Amino acid sequence: MVEQAAVATGRRQRSRPLRVLIAKPGLDGHDRGAKVLARALRDAGMEVIYTGLFQTPERIARAAADEDVDVVGLSILSGAHNQLFPQIMQELRRAGLDDVLVVAGGIIPKEDIPHLQALGIAAVFGPGTPLHEIVAFIREHAPDRERGS
Amino acid sequence: MSDLLARVRAGDRRALARLLTHVENRTPLGLAAEREFFRQTGRAHLVGITGPPGAGKSTLIAALAREARRLGLTIAVLAVDPTSPITGGAVMGDRIRMLDIASDDGVFVRSLTSRGRCGGLAPSLCAMAHLLDAFGFDLIVLETVGAGQDDVEIARLADTTVLVLVPGLGDHVQALKAGTLEIADIFVVNKADLPEAARVVGDLRSLQRLAGAASPHIPIHATVATTGDGVASLLQGILDHRTQLDATGQRLERLQRRLLSEVRFLALEALEERLDSALAALPENERAALVTRQVDPRTLAERLLKGLRLNLPLGSH
Ligand SMILES: Nc1nc2c(ncn2[C@@H]2O[C@H](COP(=O)(O)OP(=O)(O)OP(=O)(O)O)[C@@H](O)[C@H]2O)c(=O)[nH]1
Ligand SMILES: [Mg+2]
Numbered sequence: 129m130v131e132q133a134a135v136a137t138g139r140r141q142r143s144r145p146l147r148v149l150i151a152k153p154g155l156d157g158h159d160r161g162a163k164v165l166a167r168a169l170r171d172a173g174m175e176v177i178y179t180g181l182f183q184t185p186e187r188i189a190r191a192a193a194d195e196d197v198d199v200v201g202l203s204i205l206s207g208a209h210n211q212l213f214p215q216i217m218q219e220l221r222r223a224g225l226d227d228v229l230v231v232a233g234g235i236i237p238k239e240d241i242p243h244l245q246a247l248g249i250a251a252v253f254g255p256g257t258p259l260h261e262i263v264a265f266i267r268e269h270a271p272d273r274e275r276g277s
Numbered sequence: 278m279s280d281l282l283a284r285v286r287a288g289d290r291r292a293l294a295r296l297l298t299h300v301e302n303r304t305p306l307g308l309a310a311e312r313e314f315f316r317q318t319g320r321a322h323l324v325g326i327t328g329p330p331g332a333g334k335s336t337l338i339a340a341l342a343r344e345a346r347r348l349g350l351t352i353a354v355l356a357v358d359p360t361s362p363i364t365g366g367a368v369m370g371d372r373i374r375m376l377d378i379a380s381d382d383g384v385f386v387r388s389l390t391s392r393g394r395c396g397g398l399a400p401s402l403c404a405m406a407h408l409l410d411a412f413g414f415d416l417i418v419l420e421t422v423g424a425g426q427d428d429v430e431i432a433r434l435a436d437t438t439v440l441v442l443v444p445g446l447g448d449h450v451q452a453l454k455a456g457t458l459e460i461a462d463i464f465v466v467n468k469a470d471l472p473e474a475a476r477v478v479g480d481l482r483s484l485q486r487l488a489g490a491a492s493p494h495i496p497i498h499a500t501v502a503t504t505g506d507g508v509a510s511l512l513q514g515i516l517d518h519r520t521q522l523d524a525t526g527q528r529l530e531r532l533q534r535r536l537l538s539e540v541r542f543l544a545l546e547a548l549e550e551r552l553d554s555a556l557a558a559l560p561e562n563e564r565a566a567l568v569t570r571q572v573d574p575r576t577l578a579e580r581l582l583k584g585l586r587l588n589l590p591l592g593s594h
Contacts, residue, residue, distance in 0.1 A: 144302050145390075175388075175389075176368045176369065177369045178368055190379060194290070194294050194386060194387060195294070195386075195387060195388060196294040196295055196297065223291060224291040225291075
């Protein structure tokens with residue numbers, strides 16, 4: 129129901145579905161949250177590529193590049209975001225992915241957020257964030273590539 | 278824009294990924310690329326891997342990729358996942374099984390959905406495979422869930438079609454729809470670590486005996502995709518199949534058939550699209566005439582067909 133409302137309000141017209149990579153960097157073995165988000169994005173009509181657990185920054189960038197996604201969603205619970213996220217952003221740039229929208233979710237203390245945003249992570253969603261909010265944010269901020277190359 | 282084509286020609290992998298998106302979505306650039314690169318295709322070995330959901334196709338492809346790399350062959354995978362019929366979205370998890378080879382330059386994995394396009398998935402899939410072929414990958418593997426007619430059609434697009442079966446599907450071998458077994462050049466009984474696997478192999482053998490000596494002998498490979506058992510031999514079987522096709526001259530015959538069916542897919546798709554828009558544009562009085570029985574469906578269908586402008590360029594969406 130909530131999803132339906134988001135579809136009705138937040139949509140920008142695109143001629144193809146958004147492609148989103150959901151990645152689990154680091155060593156925590158909990159991917160319930162990542163999977164719930166993957167399904168929510170699917171139910172919102174997006175094509176979601178889920179990488180599975182224990183991804184390294186290089187592999188995340190490689191998958192994002194080869195799959196040519198519009199959005200990368202990082203899910204992390206281990207507390208290693210301050211180490212891993214800078215590496216991931218660097219690998220994404222190295223792979224030529226300057227225009228992807230990067231968002232993050234999981235357990236991330238408030239005081240770390242400004243630093244992560246400075247790295248180029250567009251939004252950090254805490255554990256309680258309603259899914260439709262994430263969906264709407266992605267719809268709103270995903271790069272509009274229809275005009276670009 | 279055409280800068281992207283130049284970068285792909287120069288072997289830029291990122292540009293390839295981006296151009297694949299254009300090809301998949303039939304953008305003007307994608308259509309131009311299809312034409313441009315077609316002449317450079319024909320070198321790769323196209324392998325279709327199909328089978329019921331959960332048979333271990335993705336795991337098997339990851340294992341095949343490892344073996345292929347050991348032989349020094351490069352490999353690209355196009356993994357097709359079904360789209361949710363309701364939202365058009367999909368979750369694709371094929372990356373999961375590729376961890377150790379995920380950053381190898383000789384391996385390229387791309388997921389796509391069936392997207393419920395009219396004309397099916399085949400036209401986009403063919404075009405993407407051509408581009409990967411032109412880029413220089415030795416093996417191009419198409420993973421599809423062997424469920425519907427569309428998947429059987431897709432399986433036909435490969436040089437070598439591998440049908441993956443598993444134990445535990447009841448009398449699955451017997452229940453396979455007519456036409457499904459016939460598409461296979463190679464049978465795989467995966468999950469050979471499970472007790473019932475020998476029976477599946479046995480069932481396949483007796484089916485082959487029933488089919489008689491006139492029908493071609495199809496090799497059967499037992500594999501455990503999770504450990505890699507039997508996978509080296511399967512890869513060899515796949516490579517041998519193409520060598521055989523070459524030796525008997527069947528490869529050209531198949532290639533022609535395959536490309537013709539690609540032509541048919543494209544034409545059919547364009548036809549369907551135009552038919553649909555002609556139907557949508559049908560004036561209200563003609564619709565009403567159907568209901569009041571002043572015109573019969575066949576007459577109207579013929580009139581619609583005559584009115585279609587079939588000489589427009591393809592892929593206008
Ligand atoms: N015991 C056993 N399990 C296997 C084998 N191969 C794959 N599996 C398991 O079977 C499950 C499905 O494997 P996938 O590779 O995702 O199967 P798939 O055919 O690609 O599935 P879909 O793409 O969803 O149709 C996974 O849990 C695998 O670990 C095998 O040889 N033996
Ligand atoms: Mg699979």
